Amino acid sequence: MQISHGASAEFECSEREELAEDLLAPEAEVLEGVALRVYDEAREDPYDPVSPVRLARALIGSDAVTIVPRHALRTTWAMLVRIGDRAHIVVRRDVPEGELGHTIAHELAHWVLRREGMRDTEEACDYLAAALVAPTSAFRRALALLGPKLARLAKAFRTTETLVALRWGEISWTPLALVRPGRVRVRGQLEFVWPPE
Numbered sequence: 293m294q295i296s297h298g299a300s301a302e303f304e305c306s307e308r309e310e311l312a313e314d315l316l317a318p319e320a321e322v323l324e325g326v327a328l329r330v331y332d333e334a335r336e337d338p339y340d341p342v343s344p345v346r347l348a349r350a351l352i353g354s355d356a357v358t359i360v361p362r363h364a365l366r367t368t369w370a371m372l373v374r375i376g377d378r379a380h381i382v383v384r385r386d387v388p389e390g391e392l393g394h395t396i397a398h399e400l401a402h403w404v405l406r407r408e409g410m411r412d413t414e415e416a417c418d419y420l421a422a423a424l425v426a427p428t429s430a431f432r433r434a435l436a437l438l439g440p441k442l443a444r445l446a447k448a449f450r451t452t453e454t455l456v457a458l459r460w461g462e463i464s465w466t467p468l469a470l471v472r473p474g475r476v477r478v479r480g481q482l483e484f485v486w487p488p489e
């Protein structure tokens with residue numbers, strides 16, 4: 293990830309992996325456990341998920357999340373920065389509503405994983421963010437209530453259909469691959485074989 297110069301030059305890039313490269317990225321079960329510990333530390337109930345802003349404020353501090361104009365973060369929607377000795381999640385004002393929770397949760401995941409001495413790869417942060425937006429217990433209950441309907445699940449968790457589709461794959465072990473420009477995400481099957489061309 294790049295940061296733009298000028299207005300955001302003082303920001304520390306959150307994508308820099310500070311921990312040793314040979315440290316293994318945490319696996320899914322570990323990240324599910326981290327998500328539960330985050331809810332526990334924030335004194336929130338993972339059966340009744342709260343906004344990642346609330347989680348970030350509980351863990352980092354009341355001023356943990358700062359909204360900035362688009363020009364302050366030209367190349368990314370959000371960033372974990374250090375101002376003095378405090379961490380802040382800086383989020384662009386124009387992040388689409390459905391993406392906001394996961395965007396903030398992703399930056400919170402960087403902060404949490406670094407604090408726990410785990411390697412905060414982008415994949416690990418994406419996974420942990422999804423587990424914070426839609427914790428397993430709440431997601432299972434929503435699936436039972438609403439059925440596997442992506443639009444309804446996305447609305448229930450105030451997030452995107454992409455996120456709930458990935459979460460569905462993670463939790464139900466349903467083989468699933470989502471393809472987005474430049475990125476392929478596979479969930480739910482250990483030995484996924486890419487279909488022949």
Ligand SMILES: [Zn+2]
Nearest residue numbers: 306307414417
């Ligand atoms: Zn990141």
